[in-house]
Amino acid sequence: MSLPPLGLSLVVAALATALSVLVGLPLAWLLARRSFPGRDLLTVLILLPMVLPPTVLGYYLLVALGRGGPIGQWAEAVGIGRIVFTPGAAVIAAFVASLPFLVVAARAGFEQVDPAYEEVARTLGRSDLAIALTITLPLAWRAVIAGAALSFARAVGEFGATVMVAGSIPGSTRTASIAIYDAVQAGRMHDANVMAVVLTLTTAGILFLLTRLGRGTGW
């Protein structure tokens, strides 16, 4: 895969957002609707990437995903091969950084759903999973879209953790935010200028569409 920085940024952010939705929705539901030992600890762990400096996050990821780290060793053993300094590492970095935004928004959305809807659904013979998918999720739809938009925005803007764990390899891991930094460092102000404007307009356009979708027509 060889992509110009902007294309790479959008692909990485889209994959990271998709992962955040897949992993984050069940987590958000669990935190909103179940009490279990360690729930507060889990909340803190999920939120931590929001407050940690991205370089610290990147450092932890480097330790975990690197050749000597537990995930890195496992990936080598099962034949996935090296993770760090690949596009996959950029996706993982953006995913970890953007996950809390999805979880916070979706959890708040799930908590807004009147539990009576879920309770009546339980008396109608449906499983918890069916209820979560057909009642809770559709009723919290707007919050989930808002969370996905925030998550995507954070993923596009990801810089520090990505540099640490994926580096800046042209066409492979050099996303737009990194390319802009590199261009400024090299004194290529015109390149930086063009990329900054295009990145701003593109992401603004995508966020605008997501916001419209989230507002929807309602029921």
Add this chain to the structure above:
Amino acid sequence: MSLEVTLRSEVENFSLDVAFHAEGGITALFGPSGAGKTLTLRHIAGLERVGEGRISLHGRLLADAAAGHHLPPRERRVGYLFQEYAVFPHLDVARNIAFGLADRPRREREARVAALLEMVDLAGFDGRRVRGLSGGERQRVALARALAPEPALLLLDEPFAALDFRVRRALRGSLREVQRRTGVPMVLVTHSLAEVRELADHLVLMDRGRVLAEGRTADVLSDPGGPQAAELLAEELG
């Protein structure tokens, strides 16, 4: 049919300690706010766990605290009409009613929805959105939805409280009719003696988490059987 309830529970500092039974027809749980009527329904539906005691329906054990037995709500075949109806706002009328029929073949599901719409006088409402429905229409959608999976028992929590008095009178009559046509036994929570007189075959008087009297409606009303029960009825009659 018989529903046997013997339960003690502590829920959020409220202590519930009730024992009663219900036969076919309509059984009313009557009492003031804070009597524990709704909480009793929630235990029968399985939405709360029984602290001590047991609940059985047609001899089938729904909950038995001593044996650690708690049948989840979806396996109880107990329908529940919530006070504010909880009609799903994102589904149309037909999909609301069909919600509990997910495991039936499509043709059967459609036939059942059509029959239920007809029974609750909402024929032609299939594709209507919930947002445009009146309170009385919502109540009937919720009633049809609860009856759709053919429950062995239907619980109704103040089904007329949210309606204005004219609609209330009309729907009381139609509830009686629905009960007669379906034969589904019902337990109705109310704090209106008018509803008790018009609807209930069997009456359970409750106050502060306890049962004060139970029996055939006419018998309990004419002879409450104790000073507390008599006082409760006198208060309501003003």
